[in-house]
Amino acid sequence: MLDRLQELHDEAMKKVAESEDLNDLKEVRIAYLGKKGPITEVMKGMGKLSAEERPKVGQKANEVRESVKSYIEEKEKAFEEAAMLEKLKKESIDVTLPGRPVPKGSRHPLTSVVETIEDVFIGMGFNVAEGPEVETDYYNFESLNLPKHHPARDMQDTFFITSDLLLRTQTSPVQTRTMEKHEGQGPVKIVCPGKVYRRDEDDATHSHQFMQIEGLVVDEGIRMSDLKGIFATFVKQYFGEERDIRLRPSFFPFTEPSAELDISCAMCGGKGCRTCKQTGWIEVLGAGMVHPNVLKMGGFDPDKYSGFAFGMGVERFAMLKYGIDDIRHFYTNDKRFLTQFTRV
């Protein structure tokens, strides 16, 4: 019987070895290990055996079963793995094909500049104030120390709507409006972004509509040295730690002393190049100590309060920051322009 079992074993192992797929294995399993299989048959005849032989045959039968079974399992596993490999191979794709785009819009570069500047000043304790674009002569000029027929009105050619209404030429009217709201009580710390309008022919460097950000600080004991300090902080945060600032005397009707603020040129690091016209400096904004007349008209006592104000051109900042060469790009809304700022 032992021989018969060994024979069956060899037979089954051969079949397993010869099987080509899972089906063949299944057949082998049923044929040899099933309830009606030859091994079971052999076992049934064990009753006729002597007590000595019986355990030996039993043990042999189990050995044969285990051996065949494990060989089948091993083969099954191999077939499954091969099938999986085959399947995966078939499912292979070209990963270099482009992915499905996720919608991604973009912020207008002017908005980017405005929001970034707002955030820098908010960090220094400023609020954001806004005002109307159609202004009265009083807020746009008179309250800013520019009475009618003042020669300095020539600095800004104005779109008038009536003799008293106009498109604001600057964001400065928000200064007076904000001071009025404070009813003579400091501190005032605001930045005011917005659109302004001037009668300029549109070309690469002029636009009849552009954006400004105005700033105003009014409190007791505000000094011109504070203006320098706030700006040094702002410039380092916005343009980078390595940038220096300098003030140059200038004139604006609503500030005195007035200054132009220059920053060291980023292109040459201050050595002088084409961008900075060999000066090493780039003019970025106008500023100054609030003129006593402006404080007065805003309801603040110039003997008690002092302050500084500043105004910067948003387009200019954007042009400097992104290297844009024509101001008209901001208002053309060419997709090829706008999508360049998706990373901003």
Place this chain on the structure above:
Amino acid sequence: MLVSYKWLKEYVNLDDLTPAEVAEKLTRSGVEVDAVHSLSDGITNLVVGKVMKCEKHPQADKLNLCQVDVGESDPVQIVCGASNVGEGQFVAVARVGARLPGGMKIKRAKLRGEVSEGMICSLQELGFEGKVVPKKYSEGIFNFPQEMTAGEDAMAPLGLDDTVLELDLTPNRSDCLSMIGVAYEVAAILGREVNVPEPAIVASKEKASDYISVKVEASGDNPYYGANVIRGLQISESPLWLQTALMAAGVRPVNNVVDVTNYVLLEYGQPLHAFDLDRFGSEEVVVRRAADGEKIVTLDDIERTLSGDHLVITNGNDPVALAGVMGGATSEVETESVNILLEAAYFSPASVRKASRDLGLRSDSSVRFEKGVDPNSVAEAGARAASLIQQLSGGEILEGPVEFDELNKNEKEVRISLNKINSVLGTHMTAEEVSQIFDQLQFGIDEKDGEFSVTVPTRRQDISIEADLVEEAARLYGYDNIPVTLPNTPSTPGGLTAEQLKKRKARRFLEGAGMLEAVNYSLTTADKEAYFKEESKSRVKVALPMSEERSALRTTLIPHLLDDLSYNKNRNIYNVHLYEMGTVFHTEEETVTVQPDEKTFLAGALMGLWQEHSWQGEKKPADFFVLKGIVEGLLKELNITGEIRFVQSEKKGLHPGRTASLYIDGTEAGVLGQLHPAAAKEWSLPETYVFELDLSILMSFPAEAVRYEAIPRYPGMDRDIALVVDEDIKAEELEKVIVAHGGSLLSTVSVFDLYQGENLEAGKKSLAFSLRYQNREKTLTEEEITEVHTKVLQALEEKLGAKLRA
């Protein structure tokens, strides 16, 4: 203002400095120098030549063969094409090897067979602008108006050894519209002396008043009028020094009288005018306001119609000059003039400004009067000019001048304390430092214990209050020397308002949704908006627009976004999704008298494909529901409380069947829909979708506070139903019935299918809804759901005739 460095050096010692150094110092202390031009740049080997012989070129009619003495043993032959070249002339010769501006190099040449060894130059060829070249030389070569030495260097005599500083003056510094003013500024910055020439007048015994009288009828606008009379002069070309000084300053030389008035205008900043006394028309000067409609032909030969706002100089009858702006043609000084009346006057800034504005006429004179000339220089400038004219044209100055004088020439006194200066600037200047600064400015000072009383010369009209003195102190102290500090005031919390935050949220949402932010001009034309607005007469219009295209303020953002789409489409960019957040201007008035209502609108426009994945063959065109999805998402983002409804509506410019109005709690807050095909055609656009929302309305609804709601512990159960209804029944109506009858167990309802066509009766459609039932307290039983669900189905059938689709 163009400042000749050579001329400037007549008043201030600048020997140890270069023009660039002086320019930098000026700029850093408040008078910006825009450019520094060296006139000799690019010119070499230029000498004076004497034309010894001049004949026609044998081979060419228009060329001359000149033998020119250039200071060597033999004259050189130069071929010259200018028609005004002639024997005996002293000319500027660029020798062989010379360089001229623009990179031209002079070589020995043969012209039509004749050797030419150099070039006789015109002023233009030497770098002078055509508009400053005297008319006499403008069409040909220049020749020296005086005896010269052949062979000497020609640079200095032509004033080419000079450097010109181009000042970009701020409106307050009109004192620097004169050479003397600039000299005072430079001297103040450097701490040096100023030497101003003293006019030397040798007057005759005759009295000017015997020839002319002066009467001023408008003394408010003309508080001083001085008339000098010079007789027996001879008009001729000015000497070279005068001509080159004027040319460097950008003024064209004319003759020895006009040039002097221009020279003194530049020197003192005081405009002057010379009349031909014999053609003046009377013996009296009467200054008065013009009559309405009165006419004058000005020096530029243009007839001007005046009004009562304008001040004129008359001969008692007719106007002979427009005060402070321009002289009249009838009494212009001409070559034959022998006797002149020289006017030096003070005209008020307002009157000159008004006339200059009204007549669109700006002159070197009006620019200076408008800013206010120095009251203490008027008569002095008149005397200076008279003396120069006498010197150059040989006339006789009569004893005078004849004057009308009510001019206030007092100097202002301004008080300030040292403490004020330091507290405004954040500096620690001493009283000595401040005194020193005011002294350099040649201000009078009286100081005691840090209290200054400063007397300001009248040339500095811009200084009248404390702050003006603070600025003077600051700029001469040096802005660089002001320390850098931070305000030592209590800190303030900064931040955005709720509205400002919402605006930023709206932008971020739209950008996340794939839209590009656009910014358009506010100024537009009413026509463009007529496609979308019923009424275009109530608009805010600019009084004097620069163009029709930019004549009125926008009332809607849509047409401008369409312009942008159109722009892109014309450049073969077809899939564009834009949004804009901006102000629109509404008014109820037909003619605007008060500030319009400014509203922040938010609009979007979608053209072409919304989504595209080309190699997978997937294309999703933008359609109404893409648009609506954006608007719905935006409303969620803004967390608006209140009932939101989209109601089918008809709006001008939009597709009548594909347009909805957005209502929040019954208030119309915006519109969305397909662009009307007619409008699309007008803009040459394909199917386009637009929305426009009034952000001010959206933001008027308070945001809903966010509260955590417990996550249900028991599973919900879904029931899907397909309802067959009449075509015109709206999804919203069905949903309302479902919600109304679903009771507390119904947690959500959503549409998941719309079907029309085969297998359905004509005029019917099938809408499928998914209903989720949920009990937060316990697991729902089949029976409970069925009970509610049956009620829902019954109600749908009863109210809307909806039947379950078989």
